[in-house]
Amino acid sequence: MAMKKNDFLNLIDNLSATAKKGRWEFFYDKLADSLYWSKKKVSSETRLKKLSRETSLYVNPSGAIEGLMIQYFRNNFLEHNENLAKTSILKSIDKAENGEQISFGSKKDEVEALFSESVKSDILKDALEANYTLKDLDKVLRASVRA
Amino acid sequence: MRETPEDYLFQSLTHSRPVAFTKNNYARHIPRHPYIAGKDGLARIEEALLNPSVITRYTQSPHIPKAKRRCQAFYKILKRRDIGGGKFLLDYWQVIMIENKAHRRWEIATVLAGEDSPEYAMINTKIETILHDYR
Numbered sequence: 313m314a315m316k317k318n319d320f321l322n323l324i325d326n327l328s329a330t331a332k333k334g335r336w337e338f339f340y341d342k343l344a345d346s347l348y349w350s351k352k353k354v355s356s357e358t359r360l361k362k363l364s365r366e367t368s369l370y371v372n373p374s375g376a377i378e379g380l381m382i383q384y385f386r387n388n389f390l391e392h393n394e395n396l397a398k399t400s401i402l403k404s405i406d407k408a409e410n411g412e413q414i415s416f417g418s419k420k421d422e423v424e425a426l427f428s429e430s431v432k433s434d435i436l437k438d439a440l441e442a443n444y445t446l447k448d449l450d451k452v453l454r455a456s457v458r459a
Numbered sequence: 460m461r462e463t464p465e466d467y468l469f470q471s472l473t474h475s476r477p478v479a480f481t482k483n484n485y486a487r488h489i490p491r492h493p494y495i496a497g498k499d500g501l502a503r504i505e506e507a508l509l510n511p512s513v514i515t516r517y518t519q520s521p522h523i524p525k526a527k528r529r530c531q532a533f534y535k536i537l538k539r540r541d542i543g544g545g546k547f548l549l550d551y552w553q554v555i556m557i558e559n560k561a562h563r564r565w566e567i568a569t570v571l572a573g574e575d576s577p578e579y580a581m582i583n584t585k586i587e588t589i590l591h592d593y594r
Contacts, residue, residue: 339491343484344555344569345519353490359574365583368573370491381491383569387519388586411487442579448546455540455548455575 338414350379364438375457393430471508480567507535515587
């Protein structure tokens with residue numbers, strides 16, 4: 313989904329739909345404590361745009377979002393996202409091979425919805441603390457989009 | 460940087476022994492971190508380790524409560540852009556390493572390239588402590 317004019321919230325609110333369209337999956341890197349919700353392979357010119365102390369978006373040169381990454385997931389992110397921690401996400405992570413796709417079975421939609429909410433609140437909380445407005449976040453999102 | 464059949468070995472500013480990036484971990488990272496691929500990617504990793512802007516430390520205990528691991532993050536800021544209102548965007552590389560006590564060495568866990576990211580988000584001040592600030 314390419315970024316639309318001045319709509320950071322729209323982008324975040326549509327994460328689940330973007331994920332479905334882009335066939336994103338969850339992956340967890342045990343050594344780095346990184347959780348990915350992304351394509352298995354992002355395109356070569358894609359870069360990470362870190363929007364909070366824990367959340368980065370994969371943005372390609374045309375402004376499309378190819379996924380996101382949370383770090384440090386177990387050591388930090390889950391501690392202040394209790395609703396997400398209460399789901400089966402940790403069990404599912406532990407079942408998966410390091411770096412391989414995580415299966416949530418019938419809980420996939422629930423995990424994705426809670427995860428999207430957690431990401432939104434994480435980004436907005438850190439932005440607010442740093443006195444960034446929604447307009448500032450729009451500016452940040454558009455900064456590396458090539459015309 | 461030199462390599463062995465298993466590892467890429469990097470010099471760094473603060474470690475007397477080489478910092479290892481196992482080839483298995485490196486290869487596993489490329490699909491989601493394509494910027495580290497090839498000679499350029501490896502050279503940039505070494506540049507971040509030799510000339511960091513900031514070094515932080517933290518501990519990690521993801522699986523076994525008693526098995527805390529020491530971690531460090533080397534940040535190399537490449538560009539700082541003013542967007543007005545006292546706000547800045549950064550391009551930077553971050554190399555995260557973890558102490559492997561069994562092998563008596565530090566190993567790279569992951570490498571991130573942040574682009575046009577707000578300055579406030581670069582360091583996770585919730586868990587990282589600044590060890591050296593060369594800015």
